[in-house]
Amino acid sequence: MGIKAVVSDIYTTLIDIKTREDDLEIYERLASYLKYQGIYLSADELKWFFYEKKELQKKYNKEQYPEHDYRRIWYEILYENQYAYTGPDINSSTIVSDIIKLQRSLSTRRVKLYSGVYQTLSQLKNKYTLGIVSDAQQDHAYPELKMLGIYDFFQAVIVSAEFGYRKPDVRLFAECLRRLGVQPSEAIYLGNDTLRDIKGANDAGMKSVLVMTEYGNKDTAVAKPDYIIHDVGELFGILEGLK
Secondary structure, X not given: OXXXXXXXXXXXXXXXXXXXXXXXXXXXXXXXXXXXOXXXXXXXXXXXXXXXXXXHHHHHOOOOOEOOOHHHHHHHHHHHOOOOOOXXXXXXXXXXXXXXXXXXXXXXXXXXXXXXXXXXXXXHOOOOEEEEEEOOOHHHHHHXXXXXXXXXXXXXXXXXXXXXXXXXXXXXXXXXXXXXXXXXXXXXXEEOOHHHHHHHHHHOOOEEEEEOOOXXXXXXXXXXXXXXXXXXXXXXXXXXXXX
């Protein structure tokens, strides 16, 4: 049975990104913005709330590989400090999503496609169904896929924050395959980390490709990829050999 679908991780596989979410200046700017909404927290308080709630989410999430939910975190920060709140309704507006995007934009130092990614995806979409399985927040991943011009290449995008658990949980891979309408044996997965990407894909019954970017665990004792490449363009040779 031949390969019908190519599924990929996003960050440090397709997208080269660098962020500094712990930079106090981010929370100074967020605190300044929130003052216009009637929430009067200092930058230090805002940062403390954010990281405290992240830690509590992880502590009480019973999944083996728990994922944070930034929407819940920021909803709780707004809800618990809305004594003088004058902004749009927290439950029916986009303010929570907007704050997450603002936080992300302020923390991002670099976001761009790796060399050859756009051209590779452009060619792959003509022959294969494409999907994404990524550990990410939906308010990060969707806008960044769109701003870099590759969102429309994918027929299924699975983002861990929408499920509450992260890779290598096989349920994320299985859901992507379900949405694409292919069997595991008909799909190949591209990632940069042997635990999160390669183990997850292998356990889901997919072929796996480890991309040797500068980030991620490359220890093949954790999980052995079927193939190792240094550039996404090398995927064409692998696919040709699997025909």
